[in-house]
Amino acid sequence: MTLSMLYGEPRVISAGASILAEALDQQAVPRREVAWRPPLPGTSDALALVLADPRREAANETAVGRLLSARPMLVGVRPARDALGLEPGTFFHAGPPITWERASGPMRGALVGAMLFEGLAPTPEEAERRLASGEGITLDSCHHHRTVGPMAGVVSPSMWMLEVSDAEHGGTAYCSLNEGLGKVLRYGAYGPEVIERLRWMGDVLGPVLQAALERTGPLDLRALVAQALQMGDELHNRNRAATSLMVREMAPAIVDASPGRAAEVLRFVNGNDHFFLNVGMAAAKVGADAARNVPGSSLVVAMARNGTEFGIQVSGLGDRWFTGPAGVPDGLYLGAYGPDDANPDIGDSTITETTGLGGFAMAAAPAIVRFVGGEVSDAVTATTSMYEITMAEHPAYQIPGLGFRGTPVGIDVTLVARTGILPVVNTGIAGRVAGTGQVGAGLVSPPVEAFTAALRALSQS
Amino acid sequence: MSDLVEVRTGVYHDSVSLMRVSQALTARAGVEVAVVAMATELNVDLARDLGFAVPAATGGDLLVAIRASSGEELDDAAAELERQLAARAPAGQAGAGETPPRTMRSASRSWDATVALVSVPGEHAFVEAADAVEAGLSVMIFSDNVPVEQEILLKDRARDKGVLVMGPDCGTAVIGGAGLGFANVLRPGPVGVVAASGSGAQQVTSLLDLAGIGVSHLLGVGGRDLSAQVGGRSAIQALRALDADPATELIVLVSKPPAPEVAAAVTGLGLCKPVVHALLGPGQDDLTAAAEKVLRALGAPVPEWPSWPAVRQGRAEGGPLRGLYSGGTLCTEAALIAGTGEFTDFGGDEYTRGRAHPMIDPALRLEALAAVESGVVLLDVVLGHGADPDPAAALAPAIREAGDRGVAVVVALVGTVGDPQGLRAQAALLNEAGADVFTSNAAAARHASDLIGAS
Numbered sequence: 001m002t003l004s005m006l007y008g009e010p011r012v013i014s015a016g017a018s019i020l021a022e023a024l025d026q027q028a029v030p031r032r033e034v035a036w037r038p039p040l041p042g043t044s045d046a047l048a049l050v051l052a053d054p055r056r057e058a059a060n061e062t063a064v065g066r067l068l069s070a071r072p073m074l075v076g077v078r079p080a081r082d083a084l085g086l087e088p089g090t091f092f093h094a095g096p097p098i099t100w101e102r103a104s105g106p107m108r109g110a111l112v113g114a115m116l117f118e119g120l121a122p123t124p125e126e127a128e129r130r131l132a133s134g135e136g137i138t139l140d141s142c143h144h145h146r147t148v149g150p151m152a153g154v155v156s157p158s159m160w161m162l163e164v165s166d167a168e169h170g171g172t173a174y175c176s177l178n179e180g181l182g183k184v185l186r187y188g189a190y191g192p193e194v195i196e197r198l199r200w201m202g203d204v205l206g207p208v209l210q211a212a213l214e215r216t217g218p219l220d221l222r223a224l225v226a227q228a229l230q231m232g233d234e235l236h237n238r239n240r241a242a243t244s245l246m247v248r249e250m251a252p253a254i255v256d257a258s259p260g261r262a263a264e265v266l267r268f269v270n271g272n273d274h275f276f277l278n279v280g281m282a283a284a285k286v287g288a289d290a291a292r293n294v295p296g297s298s299l300v301v302a303m304a305r306n307g308t309e310f311g312i313q314v315s316g317l318g319d320r321w322f323t324g325p326a327g328v329p330d331g332l333y334l335g336a337y338g339p340d341d342a343n344p345d346i347g348d349s350t351i352t353e354t355t356g357l358g359g360f361a362m363a364a365a366p367a368i369v370r371f372v373g374g375e376v377s378d379a380v381t382a383t384t385s386m387y388e389i390t391m392a393e394h395p396a397y398q399i400p401g402l403g404f405r406g407t408p409v410g411i412d413v414t415l416v417a418r419t420g421i422l423p424v425v426n427t428g429i430a431g432r433v434a435g436t437g438q439v440g441a442g443l444v445s446p447p448v449e450a451f452t453a454a455l456r457a458l459s460q461s
Numbered sequence: 462m463s464d465l466v467e468v469r470t471g472v473y474h475d476s477v478s479l480m481r482v483s484q485a486l487t488a489r490a491g492v493e494v495a496v497v498a499m500a501t502e503l504n505v506d507l508a509r510d511l512g513f514a515v516p517a518a519t520g521g522d523l524l525v526a527i528r529a530s531s532g533e534e535l536d537d538a539a540a541e542l543e544r545q546l547a548a549r550a551p552a553g554q555a556g557a558g559e560t561p562p563r564t565m566r567s568a569s570r571s572w573d574a575t576v577a578l579v580s581v582p583g584e585h586a587f588v589e590a591a592d593a594v595e596a597g598l599s600v601m602i603f604s605d606n607v608p609v610e611q612e613i614l615l616k617d618r619a620r621d622k623g624v625l626v627m628g629p630d631c632g633t634a635v636i637g638g639a640g641l642g643f644a645n646v647l648r649p650g651p652v653g654v655v656a657a658s659g660s661g662a663q664q665v666t667s668l669l670d671l672a673g674i675g676v677s678h679l680l681g682v683g684g685r686d687l688s689a690q691v692g693g694r695s696a697i698q699a700l701r702a703l704d705a706d707p708a709t710e711l712i713v714l715v716s717k718p719p720a721p722e723v724a725a726a727v728t729g730l731g732l733c734k735p736v737v738h739a740l741l742g743p744g745q746d747d748l749t750a751a752a753e754k755v756l757r758a759l760g761a762p763v764p765e766w767p768s769w770p771a772v773r774q775g776r777a778e779g780g781p782l783r784g785l786y787s788g789g790t791l792c793t794e795a796a797l798i799a800g801t802g803e804f805t806d807f808g809g810d811e812y813t814r815g816r817a818h819p820m821i822d823p824a825l826r827l828e829a830l831a832a833v834e835s836g837v838v839l840l841d842v843v844l845g846h847g848a849d850p851d852p853a854a855a856l857a858p859a860i861r862e863a864g865d866r867g868v869a870v871v872v873a874l875v876g877t878v879g880d881p882q883g884l885r886a887q888a889a890l891l892n893e894a895g896a897d898v899f900t901s902n903a904a905a906a907r908h909a910s911d912l913i914g915a916s
Contacts, residue, residue: 003625003702005575005599006678010639013568013598015589016580018549019477019821020603020642023846024578026881029639032572035561036581036589037473038499038521044584051591052614384560388567418588419563420471 043417043452046459050414055296063297063315064391064410067355070287071167073218074279077210079202081157083174084145088118090138094153094348095306096321097141100131104307106343109188109434110152111139116190117198118156124190143302144319147174148285148348150277151186151430152307159198160206164221164282166290173286175279177201177209180272181438186347188434208265211257212250219249221283225357226396228276229407234365235280236349236358237372237426237441242276243269281348284355291315291410298458299391300411303354303423303446307346307430312450314413316461322454324447329429331442332373343432345444350425356394356409359424359443360386364399364407372426372442382424382443383408389415389423413458416451462493463535465527466513468500472523474549475580477817479523482545486527489541491534497542500524503814565592578641579628580604583814586629587611594619594626601681602628603642605810609690612683616694625698630810631681632659632788632818633845635666642681643820645845646879650675652755653709653734655699657686657716658741660788660808661748663843663875664902665715665739668752670877671900672764677708684789687719687740693727704732711735713755717790718742747794747903766901769892773869780836782913785829787819791841791873791902798906799839802913805829820848823855830859830870837869839909841902844876844887851882853890864895871909873902 014021015034024031039047050056080086091114093107100108112127121127131137142149149155153176161174176186179197183189213219224245231241247269255262269275288301297315304311311323326344333339352358362368363383366376383399386408393406411423422445429440474482479498486495494511498504500518508515513526525542529535562568565577569592577593579586583606593600594615602615607629619626627634633656634641638649645663647670654676656662666676680703682695696714703709712734714727718741728738735758739751746754753763782802786792792806806812807819807826819826820843830838842852849855860870872891876884888898899905 001623001698001701002705003599003623003698005625005636006702006706006708008575008637010576010637011572011574012576012578012639012641013565013572013574013593014578014580015565015568016578016603017475017477017817019475020578020580020847023640023642023644026846027639032562032568032574034565034568034589035563037563038582038585039588041519041521048584048587048611051588052611057595381560388560388563414588415564415566421563 037420039418040420040448040452043455046455047414047417049459050298050455053296056298059294059296059316060299060391060412063291063294063299066169066290067287067410068392068394069168070290072164072221072283072286073167074162074213074221075165075218076163076213077160077206078163079157079206080155080159080161083161083163084147086155086157088157089120089136090140092140092142092145092147092149092153092155093306094142094149094151094346095304096309096311096323098139098306098308100134100139102308104343104346105432105434106188106346106430107152107307109190110154110185112434113185113190113194114154114156117195118158142348143304143313146172146285146289148281148351149176149186150178150281150349151347151428152188153348154185158202160202162279162282164286165218166286169290171286171289173282173289175282175285177205178272178275178278180268181274183435183437187430187437189437190435204261205265205268208254208258208261212253215253215257216250221279222396225280225283226398229361229364229397230400232365232367234358234361234368234426236277236352237428238365238368239276239280240273242280243273246276246279277349280357281351284351284357288351288354293318298413300354300413303350304348305345305350307343310345310446310450312446312454314454314458317454317457320457322450322457324449327444327447329427329442329444331429331440332371333440334438337431337439341431341436341439343430345427346430347427349427353423353425354411356390356397356407359426361397361399361407362424362426363401366401368426385421386424388419389421413451413454417455422446422448463529463532464513465525465535465539466515467525468516468518469523469525473499473521474523474546477821478549480817480822482542482549485545486538486542489538491530492538493528493530495538496524496526498524565589566596569593569596569598574598576601576636578603583607583629587615590615590626594622594624597622597624599624600626601631601634601641602626602683603631604628605630605813609685612685613691613694616691620694620698625680625702626695627681628683630685631683633663633679634681635676635679637678640846643843643845643847645670645877646881647877648675649677651677651710651759653677653703653706653712654679655696655703655712655714656681657684657696657719658790660841660843660875661715661717661739661741661790663788663845664748664791665713665752667875667877668749668766668901669755671767672756672761674756674759674761677706678703684717687716687723687727689720689723693723696727697730700727700730700732704734709734711737711755711758713737713739713751715739715748716741717793741790741794741797743797747798749901749903766899766904768900768904769888769898771892771895771897773895779913782836782909783833783838785826785838785840787826788841788843788875791875794902795839795873795906798903799910823849823852827855827859830863833863833868835867837871837909837912838863839871839905841873841875842887842891844880844882844884846881853887857890857894860891860894860896869912870896871905871912872896872898873905874898874900875902
C-alpha cells in the first residue's frame with residue numbers, strides 16, 4: 001500500500017495540547033488548529049458509542065442526502081378535512097404533544113378560536129370548558145401528520161392548507177395559510193375579527209389560490225427559496241423577497257382564475273410580508289420528512305415548540321420526541337411590550353432552521369438584525385457557527401455574502417454535544433396572555449437537554 | 462496567608478498550557494502555591510490536599526486556587542493569571558463573523574491537510590481521530606488512556622480508508638521532515654522507522670543522526686500496536702507503506718517486547734527492503750546495538766557514542782539502583798540491561814491522567830529524585846521539539862543535591878545536535894552538576910550497573 005501523507009509537503013491539523021502545535025510552528029510546518037473544548041458534561045461515553053456505530057457514516061450520508069435533494073413543489077391548497085382527514089373536534093397543534101392543562105396562553109387562545117371557527121362552541125367560555133373537560137376533543141402534534149404550523153400552529157378541519165409535494169422522493173407536507181400580523185389565531189387571538197378572517201380565507205383566499213395553481217401548475221419552491229436567499233431573506237423572520245416573488249409568479253393566474261376576487265386576494269397577500277413563511281415551512285417539512293427513519297443516523301429531522309416545551313426528533317430514532325422547557329426569546333419588543341409580556345418559545349417554524357434556513361441563514365439577511373437585535377456581524381457569526389454543528393452545505397441555497405457558500409444544513413446531535421453550540425433560532429415572540437398577538441422578535445436557544453437525551457437514546461439504539 | 466479559590470465553568474485550556482500558567486504564578490514572589498488546572502477529580506483532590514476549599518466542580522470547569530502571603534500579592538497574582546489566560550485564549554475567537562473550527566471534522570472540511578494530530582484528553586481522543594479517518598486523513602494520536610477497543614476500531618476503519626492510525630499513546634513521528642509530538646531534529650536520509658515505542662525510536666534515530674545517517678519517515682504506531690489484542694494492525698500497514706516509499710532504503714522496526722505471535726506476523730511480511738528489528742526482550746539486541754546494525758547494513762562507520770563522565774570525589778557507595786524514566790521503552794531497556802533495581806516509567810498512563818507528560822512537566826520526577834537517599838539514580842533526558850525547552854536547568858540543582866547526599870546520578874541523554882535545546886549544551890549542564898551523561902541508554906544502564914556493582 002501507499003500512504004499519501006508520505007509524499008508532498010506535510011500539512012497538519014492539530015487538536016489538543018498547544019505545545020505540540022507550537023512545535024510545528026517552530027518547524028514552519030503549515031498547520032490549522034482545532035479550537036477544541038470538552039463535550040457537554042456527561043456525553044463522552046454516548047459520543048464514543050455513537051461515533052463507533054458502523055451504521056452512522058453511511059446513515060447520515062443517506063439522511064442528509066435526502067434532505068438536500070428534496071424538490072418541494074407547491075401543488076395545491078385544500079381544506080384540512082379533505083387533505084388530512086381531520087374530523088370535527090380534532091385539532092393539530094405546534095410542537096411536541098401537549099395537553100390543555102399544560103398549554104400556554106397563546107396555545108389555549110388558538111384552540112378556543114378554532115372551536116369557535118368550527119362552530120363547536122357558542123362562546124369562548126364554553127369553548128374553554130369543553131377543551132378543559134376534553135369531551136369529544138382530540139389534540140395531536142402537527143408533526144405526527146406531515147403538517148407544520150407557525151406559532152400555536154392550530155389546525156382544524158375547515159382551515160385551508162398549503163399542499164407541498166417532494167418531486168424527488170414523493171412525500172407530501174402541509175401548512176396552514178398565513179393570516180397576517182396583528183390579532184391572529186396563531187398568536188392566540190380569537191376575537192370576532194380573527195374568526196371572520198379565517199372564514200374569508202376558507203371562502204375566498206384558499207379556493208382562489210387553488211384555482212390559480214391549477215392554471216400555473218406546481219410552483220417550484222426550491223428555486224424560489226434559492227432566489228429569496230439571494231435577495232436578503234432568511235425565510236423564517238424575513239420573507240419579504242420570497243412573498244414578492246411568489247406574488248409575481250402567481251398574480252396573472254390569480255387574475256385569470258378569479259377576476260372578481262383577485263384584487264382582494266392580492267391585496268391580502270401583498271399586505272403580509274410573512275405570507276410565504278407557511279409555504280416555506282411546508283417545503284422545509286417535506287424535505288425533513290424525506291430524511292426520517294434512517295437507522296443509525298444522528299440527523300435532527302424536527303425542531304418544534306408548543307409554547308411549553310421545545311422538542312426535537314432524530315432520523316435514527318423514529319417518532320420519539322426529546323424535549324426540554326421552551327426558553328423565552330431574547331430580542332426586540334414592539335411598542336411598550338417587554339420580556340415580562342413574552343410567552344415561552346412557540347411554533348413549528350423552527351422547521352426552517354432544521355433545514356438550514358432561518359437563524360442558520362442569517363448571513364444572507366443582514367437586514368434581519370434591525371428586527372431581532374444585534375449587529376450585522378452577529379448575523380454572519382450565527383451562520384458560520386452553524387457550519388460547526390451541521391452535516392452539509394446546501395447545493396442550491398447559497399449565501400452571496402459568504403462567497404455563495406451553501407447554507408449549513410442538517411443538525412447532527414453528536415456535533416451539538418461535542419461543541420456545545422446550540423442551533424440559532426430566529427423567531428417571533430408571542431404575548432403570554434391569549435389574544436395579545438405578537439409582542440416582539442428575537443433569537444432563542446433550544447434546551448440543551450433535548451440534544452443530550454437524543455444522543456443517549458441514539459447510543460442505545 | 463490569603464487564598465483565592467474559583468471554579469470557572471465553560472473555560473477550557475489544555476493541561477500543558479495550564480501547567481505553564483501554574484508554574485509562572487508559583488514562581489512569583491509572595492505566592493506560596495498556585496493550582497490552575499481543569500477541575501478533574503485528580504486536580505480537585507490535589508487542591509484540597511493543599512488545604513484549598515474547593516467547591517463542587519466537573520472536569521469541564523477550570524479550577525483556580527492561589528495562596529499568597531498577603532492580600533495585595535494575591536491580587537497581583539490574580540491579575541497575572543488573567544493576563545496569562547488571555548494570552549492563551551485560542552486565536553480566532555475574537556474575530557467578528559469568524560468561527561474557528563471546533564472539531565477535527567470541521568477543520569478537515571475547510572482546510573486541505575495531509576495528517577491530523579490529536580492530543581486531547583484520552584476519553585475524547587477517539588471521537589476526534591474518527592473524524593480524521595472519516596475525512597481520509599492519517600492521524601497521530603498522542604493522547605494516552607484510550608480504550609483498546611477504540612484503538613482496534615480506528616485502525617480497522619483506517620485500513621479500509623487507506624490511511625494510518627499512529628497511536629494512541631504515540632509519542633513521536635516524523636513525516637516528510639515534519640516532527641509531530643516529541644520529535645528530534647533529524648537529518649533526511651534513507652532509513653524508514655516503524656515504532657511501537659516513542660522513546661525507543663527517538664534513541665535509535667538520534668544515534669543514527671549522531672553517526673551522520675538520516676531518516677525518510679518515522680511512523681509511530683502506538684505502544685500497544687504489537688500486543689496480542691491489537692495484533693500489529695498499524696505496524697503491518699506502516700511497514701508496507703515504507704516498503705513502497707522510494708525515499709526509504711532500509712526499514713527499522715522498534716518495539717517494546719511484542720506478543721510472540723505478533724512479532725512473527727510483522728517480521729514475516731516478505732518485504733522487498735531490508736528490515737532491522739529492535740524488538741526489546743531477553744536475548745534481543747538493545748536499541749544501541751540495533752542502531753549499529755543499521756549503520757553496518759548501510760556500510761556506514763560505527764562511531765564511539767558520545768559520553769561525558771562525571772568527576773566524582775572518590776567512588777560511589779554502590780547500593781540500590783533507582784531508575785526514574787520519562788520514556789517507557791528506555792525504561793524497559795535499562796531495566797533489562799541492569800537486571801536489578803527499581804524502575805519507574807513516569808510517562809505511563811497512571812502518571813499522566815490529568816497532567817502533562819514528564820518530558821514536559823518534570824515535577825513528579827524531581828520529587829522522586831529528591832526522595833532517593835543513597836545509591837545510584839539512572840534517568841533519561843529526552844530532547845527535541847515538544848519536550849521541555851531546557852530540561853537540564855530544572856534537573857541540574859536536583860542532581861547537585863543528590864550528589865551532596867552521596868547519590869550518584871547517571872543520565873541517558875537522547876537527542877541530536879540539531880535539537881532546539883542543543884545536545885552538547887544540555888550534556889555540559891548535566892555533567893557539571895555531577896552526572897555521568899551518555900547518549901546511549903544501553904551504555905548508561907551498563908555504567909549504572911557497574912556503579913552499584915562497585916560496592
